[in-house]
Amino acid sequence: MSGRRVVVFPSAAELGPALAHLVASRADKALLDHGRFSLGLSGGSLVSMLSKELPALPDLDCSHWLAGFCDERLVPFDDGESTYGLYKNQLFSKINIPDSGVLAIDPSLSVQECAEDYARKLKEAFPKEDIPVFDLLLLGMGPDGHTCSLFPDHPLLEETQKIVAPIGDSPKPPPQRVTMTFPMVNLARCVVFVSTGGSKAPVLKQVLEGGEGPALPAARVVPSQGELFWLIDEPAAASLTLQVERPGSAAKL
Numbered sequence: 324m325s326g327r328r329v330v331v332f333p334s335a336a337e338l339g340p341a342l343a344h345l346v347a348s349r350a351d352k353a354l355l356d357h358g359r360f361s362l363g364l365s366g367g368s369l370v371s372m373l374s375k376e377l378p379a380l381p382d383l384d385c386s387h388w389l390a391g392f393c394d395e396r397l398v399p400f401d402d403g404e405s406t407y408g409l410y411k412n413q414l415f416s417k418i419n420i421p422d423s424g425v426l427a428i429d430p431s432l433s434v435q436e437c438a439e440d441y442a443r444k445l446k447e448a449f450p451k452e453d454i455p456v457f458d459l460l461l462l463g464m465g466p467d468g469h470t471c472s473l474f475p476d477h478p479l480l481e482e483t484q485k486i487v488a489p490i491g492d493s494p495k496p497p498p499q500r501v502t503m504t505f506p507m508v509n510l511a512r513c514v515v516f517v518s519t520g521g522s523k524a525p526v527l528k529q530v531l532e533g534g535e536g537p538a539l540p541a542a543r544v545v546p547s548q549g550e551l552f553w554l555i556d557e558p559a560a561a562s563l564t565l566q567v568e569r570p571g572s573a574a575k576l
């Protein structure tokens with residue numbers, strides 16, 4: 324890992340534009356390096372933040388983007404719980420990403436088959452790599468410390484073979500999901516967590532500064548070669564004592 328950066332913004336409203344600039348800068352770099360930008364998306368508040376901020380960037384060209392999902396809920400696309408459905412309506416409709424540039428699950432399959440099918444699609448999209456290396460993964464963290472659909476104390480935390488795994492007993496509904504696993508997440512070139520609001524303060528302290536017991540899932544995201552950012556707001560940072568960056572709203576990360 325090339326060093327974890329914890330960056331604190333006064334509020335989520337000021338964090339959003341900095342996140343969009345970070346996405347655009349990693350996209351520019353990836354397009355120069357290898358002609359494509361691969362982006363892993365997560366649900367939660369990231370959907371509305373990205374849908375507001377990315378289309379507002381001047382000259383954003385997503386024609387060579389590949390968007391996948393760090394995890395996905397096994398529900399039909401027109402169900403309000405579908406992460407793909409939310410991004411399709413709120414973001415993909417506003418940027419010039421081609422349909423072929425979006426790697427979605429097949430929600431008609433069983434959860435096992437769905438994970439296998441999604442893993443196959445990912446491998447096909449990254450034919451030169453044994454394990455797909457995403458340019459950028461955007462992650463959220465639940466108040467229990469989960470990220471992707473990797474929940475505390477769940478056997479999936481120990482998965483070493485599969486790049487995508489099914490989960491049929493998610494403690495957070497809906498219960499059936501598919502998720503990237505740590506072996507894939509930790510190979511990404513850049514991972515960015517976005518976590519805002521005072522309700523995240525206790526778990527952020529535990530994840531970023533350590534605590535009793537086994538490391539929470541979000542703390543186990545440690546890219547082996549890549550960058551790791553935690554973009555948080557002041558309420559979420561309230562309990563932290565570690566050194567953080569406070570770059571202001573015009574931050575270029």
Ligand SMILES: O=C(O)[C@H](O)[C@@H](O)[C@H](O)[C@H](O)COP(=O)(O)O
Pocket residue numbers: 365366367368369394396462463464465466469470471495496517518519
């Ligand atoms: O699949 C889910 O149930 C959610 O997507 C969930 O994992 C979310 O990403 C986190 O709870 C962070 O949520 P916030 O971004 O709202 O903090």
